[in-house]
Amino acid sequence: MRSSPESPFAFAWNEWYASVGGRNIKIKEANRILEDIKQYQYPRFEGVVNKKVTLFKDPIEAKNRVKDLVLSLGAGEVGVALIEPEDIYQGREIFEKYAIVVGQKMLWREFSKVPSKKSAIECLKVYFTLGEIVIKLAEYIRSHGYPCKVEHPVGDSDVLHIPLALKAGFGELGRHGSIIHPKMGPLFRLGSVITDLPLATDGPIDAGIADFCDKCKACRIYCPAKAIPDKRSPEAGKDHLGNDRYIVDTGKCFPYFAKNNYCSICLPVCVYNHKEWARDFEGHKTGLFPDVKMLEPPEPVDPEIRKHWYPKINR
Numbered sequence: 001m002r003s004s005p006e007s008p009f010a011f012a013w014n015e016w017y018a019s020v021g022g023r024n025i026k027i028k029e030a031n032r033i034l035e036d037i038k039q040y041q042y043p044r045f046e047g048v049v050n051k052k053v054t055l056f057k058d059p060i061e062a063k064n065r066v067k068d069l070v071l072s073l074g075a076g077e078v079g080v081a082l083i084e085p086e087d088i089y090q091g092r093e094i095f096e097k098y099a100i101v102v103g104q105k106m107l108w109r110e111f112s113k114v115p116s117k118k119s120a121i122e123c124l125k126v127y128f129t130l131g132e133i134v135i136k137l138a139e140y141i142r143s144h145g146y147p148c149k150v151e152h153p154v155g156d157s158d159v160l161h162i163p164l165a166l167k168a169g170f171g172e173l174g175r176h177g178s179i180i181h182p183k184m185g186p187l188f189r190l191g192s193v194i195t196d197l198p199l200a201t202d203g204p205i206d207a208g209i210a211d212f213c214d215k216c217k218a219c220r221i222y223c224p225a226k227a228i229p230d231k232r233s234p235e236a237g238k239d240h241l242g243n244d245r246y247i248v249d250t251g252k253c254f255p256y257f258a259k260n261n262y263c264s265i266c267l268p269v270c271v272y273n274h275k276e277w278a279r280d281f282e283g284h285k286t287g288l289f290p291d292v293k294m295l296e297p298p299e300p301v302d303p304e305i306r307k308h309w310y311p312k313i314n315r
């Protein structure tokens with residue numbers, strides 16, 4: 001299946017960082033984890049497919065087996081979506097029908113001060129542990145006789161994780177452009193495995209998050225780059241529930257996070273569901289609202305290849 005003419009291009013991160021004067025982020029531990037991902041995980045993306053094919057009773061049983069495995073490996077959420085051309089990056093082609101989307105939570109307490117090295121490291125740690133989960137899931141699928149492909153949370157993915165996760169029932173898009181999960185909130189990362197193993201699919205959910213976002217503006221108030229919009233943008237198309245989308249001005253956001261430990265302020269300040277999702281104190285001294293440091297933002301930069309519809313909000 002080929003991408004839709006409407007699909008966005010995969011974002012050329014390295015070129016883009018170069019266009020804003022490079023990343024001003026030097027964190028030894030984060031670099032070490034990235035190196036570990038390249039060295040220990042990338043070579044395990046491929047594997048031998050068992051010649052003996054296991055026949056599951058039906059696609060529901062197959063989905064349940066896959067989900068049980070993924071949750072036992074430490075994921076916070078897993079769902080299955082049918083892949084459509086709009087879910088594939090522009091110019092790419094895939095041969096698999098289903099995406100098993102996996103989410104893993106980041107620890108709230110690591111985001112209690114933002115931006116910070118601690119929050120950037122937590123993000124990388126979860127990229128690694130989530131990477132292990134999707135690799136083990138791929139090994140499981142191959143061991144049952146079905147080919148599949150790992151779409152690691154870090155790296156050159158062929159599919160768009162966010163629309164697939166929305167179709168797989170992960171939650172709703174928040175004003176800040178990240179998915180808000182009814183239990184994990186917005187502090188989680190996504191990876192997936194794509195396969196032809198016949199699986200029952202999940203559906204999108206309406207958890208009342210869109211209505212909540214329309215009344216709350218915490219992320220907008222605390223965004224130092226003023227990249228988060230006041231209103232929805234009818235020109236930007238509908239989300240999976242038929243609402244006009246909120247569009248973050250990435251030309252303002254990206255230069256800021258490239259200079260400030262990947263920023264992330266909009267995630268821990270998000271107040272969805274009274275922060276039920278932030279309850280991971282486990283004896284650690286922390287509050288429900290982070291310590292936020294807001295600096296003067298750099299000039300906006302508009303990349304030549306746009307990641308998605310690009311509104312230049314409040315310019």
Ligand code: SF4
Pocket residue numbers: 176222223224225226227228248252253254256257262263264265266267
């Ligand atoms: S990451 Fe920072 S700059 Fe970007 S939208 Fe969130 S708060 Fe704003």
Ligand code: SF4
Pocket residue numbers: 174175176212213214216217218219220269270271272
């Ligand atoms: S902070 Fe408020 S407006 Fe922003 S995404 Fe969270 S719930 Fe929505």
